[in-house]
Amino acid sequence: MNIFGSGETVPEMPAPASPAPSLPSLSAGERRLLLQLARQTLIAATAGGRDPEPPADGLTRTLTEPRACFVTLTRNGSLRGCIGHLSPKEPLWKAVIENGRYAALYDPRFPPVSASELGQIEIEISVLTEPRPLEFRSPEDLLNKLQPGQDGVVLESGSGRATFLPQVWDDLPDKVVFLGRLCQKGGWDENAWREPGMNVSIYHVEALHGSDRDAEANRGCA
Numbered sequence: 001m002n003i004f005g006s007g008e009t010v011p012e013m014p015a016p017a018s019p020a021p022s023l024p025s026l027s028a029g030e031r032r033l034l035l036q037l038a039r040q041t042l043i044a045a046t047a048g049g050r051d052p053e054p055p056a057d058g059l060t061r062t063l064t065e066p067r068a069c070f071v072t073l074t075r076n077g078s079l080r081g082c083i084g085h086l087s088p089k090e091p092l093w094k095a096v097i098e099n100g101r102y103a104a105l106y107d108p109r110f111p112p113v114s115a116s117e118l119g120q121i122e123i124e125i126s127v128l129t130e131p132r133p134l135e136f137r138s139p140e141d142l143l144n145k146l147q148p149g150q151d152g153v154v155l156e157s158g159s160g161r162a163t164f165l166p167q168v169w170d171d172l173p174d175k176v177v178f179l180g181r182l183c184q185k186g187g188w189d190e191n192a193w194r195e196p197g198m199n200v201s202i203y204h205v206e207a208l209h210g211s212d213r214d215a216e217a218n219r220g221c222a
Helices: 028-047 092-105 115-120 139-145 166-170 175-185 212-217
Strands: 068-075 078-084 121-128 152-157 160-164 199-203 205-210
Touching (some): 028 121, 028 205, 068 092, 078 092, 078 121, 115 121, 121 166, 139 175, 160 166, 160 175
Antiparallel strands (some): 068 078, 068 121, 121 205, 152 160
């Protein structure tokens, strides 16, 4: 939550740890199953087929709990699609399938993924904690409290909202640049994060990534 006022100077305090809760770790079998479902979804989506069904004996309690997630597709290291939810809407396994299909076919920044690309597409699934407001007294206090590489960041102002996953820090390690680019993604001026009225929330993720070859090789271990 943005709580810095107008013109008042507040001494900076040491930054506490981010309040985003830790995630219960997914097991190796759960991770493999989610990656397999995402890969099978891409194959079905590019062929005009139906979404895959998970094996009944593979659905653990963790996979059937509502969880927020993003599915990110890359091709030769470049972004090819990324769609997700910030809040839980459905069981995790269903969220992975839905977001995988939308990332492949409906990300407005890219044309739909074609079947001929599948061999070059890498998949990353990010399972999110619930975003929590981050309190700060000033732009400088906000910069002090952000933890690059750990914090996913949500900016909200009026009806606008934009987020960067924690993985984006790898490409934008400078906090000022990171926030400026996130503002531009949301349609605001790059310095809008410095203004009163901009609310900030953070979350953490458990990232799953691998190729279809990895998933196939480990399918019997799920």
